[in-house]
Amino acid sequence: MFKFTEEQLMIRDMVREFTTNEIEPRDRDMDENGFDRTLIPKLVEAGLIAIHLPEQYGGGDGDTVTSEIVINEIAKGSASVALFLDAHWLAADMILHHGTEEQKAKYLPQVAEGKIFAFGLTESNAGSDAGAIKSVAEKQADGSYILNGGKAWITNSGVADYYLIMAKTDPEAGNKGISVFVVPKEAEGLTVGKFEKKMGMRGTGTCELSFDNIKIPAEDRVGPEGRGFMIAMQALDGARISIGAIASGLMQHAMEKAVKYAKERTTFGKPIYKNQAVGFKFADMAAKIRATDLMIWDTCQMKDEGQRISVEAAELKLLSSRWACEVTDDCIQIHGGNGYSREFDVERFYRDAKLLEIGEGTSEILRMVISGAVIGR
Amino acid sequence: MKILVFIKQVPDTDDVKLDPKTGNIMREGVASKLNPLDANAVEAAVQLKEKYGATVHAVSMGPPQAEDALKKALALGCDEAYLLSDRAFGGADTLATAYTLSLAARKIGDYDLLLFGRHAIDGDTAQTGPATAAFLGIPQITLASSIDVQDGYVICDRVLEASSQKVRARLPAAVAVTQEINTPRYPKPINIMKALKKPRYVWNAEDLGADTSRTGIPGSPSSTKELLEPPKRNADTKYFSGSAEEIAAQIADMLHDEHLI
Numbered sequence A: 001m002f003k004f005t006e007e008q009l010m011i012r013d014m015v016r017e018f019t020t021n022e023i024e025p026r027d028r029d030m031d032e033n034g035f036d037r038t039l040i041p042k043l044v045e046a047g048l049i050a051i052h053l054p055e056q057y058g059g060g061d062g063d064t065v066t067s068e069i070v071i072n073e074i075a076k077g078s079a080s081v082a083l084f085l086d087a088h089w090l091a092a093d094m095i096l097h098h099g100t101e102e103q104k105a106k107y108l109p110q111v112a113e114g115k116i117f118a119f120g121l122t123e124s125n126a127g128s129d130a131g132a133i134k135s136v137a138e139k140q141a142d143g144s145y146i147l148n149g150g151k152a153w154i155t156n157s158g159v160a161d162y163y164l165i166m167a168k169t170d171p172e173a174g175n176k177g178i179s180v181f182v183v184p185k186e187a188e189g190l191t192v193g194k195f196e197k198k199m200g201m202r203g204t205g206t207c208e209l210s211f212d213n214i215k216i217p218a219e220d221r222v223g224p225e226g227r228g229f230m231i232a233m234q235a236l237d238g239a240r241i242s243i244g245a246i247a248s249g250l251m252q253h254a255m256e257k258a259v260k261y262a263k264e265r266t267t268f269g270k271p272i273y274k275n276q277a278v279g280f281k282f283a284d285m286a287a288k289i290r291a292t293d294l295m296i297w298d299t300c301q302m303k304d305e306g307q308r309i310s311v312e313a314a315e316l317k318l319l320s321s322r323w324a325c326e327v328t329d330d331c332i333q334i335h336g337g338n339g340y341s342r343e344f345d346v347e348r349f350y351r352d353a354k355l356l357e358i359g360e361g362t363s364e365i366l367r368m369v370i371s372g373a374v375i376g377r
Numbered sequence B: 001m002k003i004l005v006f007i008k009q010v011p012d013t014d015d016v017k018l019d020p021k022t023g024n025i026m027r028e029g030v031a032s033k034l035n036p037l038d039a040n041a042v043e044a045a046v047q048l049k050e051k052y053g054a055t056v057h058a059v060s061m062g063p064p065q066a067e068d069a070l071k072k073a074l075a076l077g078c079d080e081a082y083l084l085s086d087r088a089f090g091g092a093d094t095l096a097t098a099y100t101l102s103l104a105a106r107k108i109g110d111y112d113l114l115l116f117g118r119h120a121i122d123g124d125t126a127q128t129g130p131a132t133a134a135f136l137g138i139p140q141i142t143l144a145s146s147i148d149v150q151d152g153y154v155i156c157d158r159v160l161e162a163s164s165q166k167v168r169a170r171l172p173a174a175v176a177v178t179q180e181i182n183t184p185r186y187p188k189p190i191n192i193m194k195a196l197k198k199p200r201y202v203w204n205a206e207d208l209g210a211d212t213s214r215t216g217i218p219g220s221p222s223s224t225k226e227l228l229e230p231p232k233r234n235a236d237t238k239y240f241s242g243s244a245e246e247i248a249a250q251i252a253d254m255l256h257d258e259h260l261i
């Protein structure tokens, strides 16, 4: 098994305690009523909101392994809160890796202080085909930009203080014509739409955004003009590890509940787990969880060593998101009719799990990435 | 200001098992944690440090595994940790423990304030803090539900059953805190990473210059004769429904049927 350092194990215990006390008790309510903002100051105080950023910006100086321990443990209490953090980090990462010193000094401390960030790539007519986005940032004579268009499905919208928006600066140039901009929530011309009525991950806010002649100063473009697609894809590689960590957390949480239920529930005079048809489900679940975990920590370690992880992160997300759907499905089945009720939580995990096969690259897109690498090898 | 805070590692379970042969608490295979009341003492120390500036020294007597509680204390903001560990300290009652802790306090020296949790959730005697203060000949405040330091005094609220008191004691003094005094913070991951680089010392009987007839089992006039598992409570939950009056009537009937009223 992967060897965690003593610090990492202590951090895992700390996040576990935090999740048990502060996060898990809120998850069912957030499923009904949306993200609970009172969690933000708690995540700040516990030093978790920006654990992956360098200490000079108020971050927690955590490596990838440590950061994904945080996501994984939080997901055991709430997949939504883990996804909220994942999106916050995904957006901030673009500034960390591609921002100027001034941008880092201005924005990164805010990431750590609890200002929330969102990542805006998808549009209603362009998801998998991100190069086909229609939002346009037109350069003005003074070097500033005027942004028009809109986005769809943006996690943390309504909650976020800053949106990192991908828009075309050269509409003719396809993927090479995209640039990244920071848009504050107060920006004139920004409209945040209604919360989507989602199947799962309902503890996160997801909305459409629309841009009506938003003026963006030149210093709020992140990275060189035309490099936005590459910057976004690189950030997504890292975030796909987080999706794996969420899948693992969800599977463990669901299995824990199902094991407990299978011991308590008796039919035909014995606890249901004594039926091999039920017991064997746990065997498959345990194997899927362990395989996911091995892939998570291996990919984290590769990232910490500075290796490229596009393929490995895609493989992790592809398998773990499917398994999360299967495991949570099995856990509902083990709960019988109760599994279909909101009272027993596992149906929520199933709804949450399905997003993992769609967001941050659908399984089909991941297969394109992986098979492309295999054929090219 | 120099604050010493005394902490203990306790079993992390509500379901303490006894070894049927020895009658002792089974510690093997049971996870352990920082005694919750001691977490309040650590938090009080760290808050005073943040308010006035101080060095906070965490002290624990116990087996080598008690290091874990000390590491947590360091992650919570203590500056240095001292583990008092020696076979000669094993099996100590509160008197022998207090003797040993007082030697450590003397060896660390120059202390202004000693902080204890009101009691440990395993032994539950609430005697170690007061006895340590007695060995050192310093004033003590027990049941402190607040703490502040001003002009060479420690000032505390003591919440008693029928009244509350505001008391002060001249420093150096010892204070045993209650759960009400604060809500312990979570150790930030970054502080966990830094904690393991802070100084940690292990002292044995010789280091402390301890008279081993006064430590451990030889130094303990009291010993536990027999430990019994708490009776398992069989909670039998009954649900009533109806209007408030109907429910009240049903409860009254049930209490009557059970011969409780």
Ligand SMILES: Cc1cc2nc3c(=O)[nH]c(=O)nc-3n(C[C@H](O)[C@H](O)[C@H](O)COP(=O)(O)OP(=O)(O)OC[C@H]3O[C@@H](n4cnc5c(N)ncnc54)[C@H](O)[C@@H]3O)c2cc1C
Pocket: A087, A118, A119, A120, A121, A122, A124, A125, A126, A127, A128, A129, A152, A153, A154, A155, A156, A198, A201, A206, A355, A358, A359, A360, A361, A362, A363, A364, A365
């Ligand atoms: C809850 C939630 C949160 C989200 N958060 C964010 C966010 O924070 N920021 C953001 O930018 N986006 C976000 N998204 C959007 C998400 O990334 C997209 O939905 C996803 O990338 C798929 O794009 P699409 O919905 O346009 O589907 P489409 O691209 O239209 O795909 C439809 C189907 O066709 C398949 N398909 C498409 N092209 C191919 C192909 N070439 N070969 C084979 N199959 C193909 C897809 O796999 C899919 O099954 C979120 C989505 C959801 C549901």
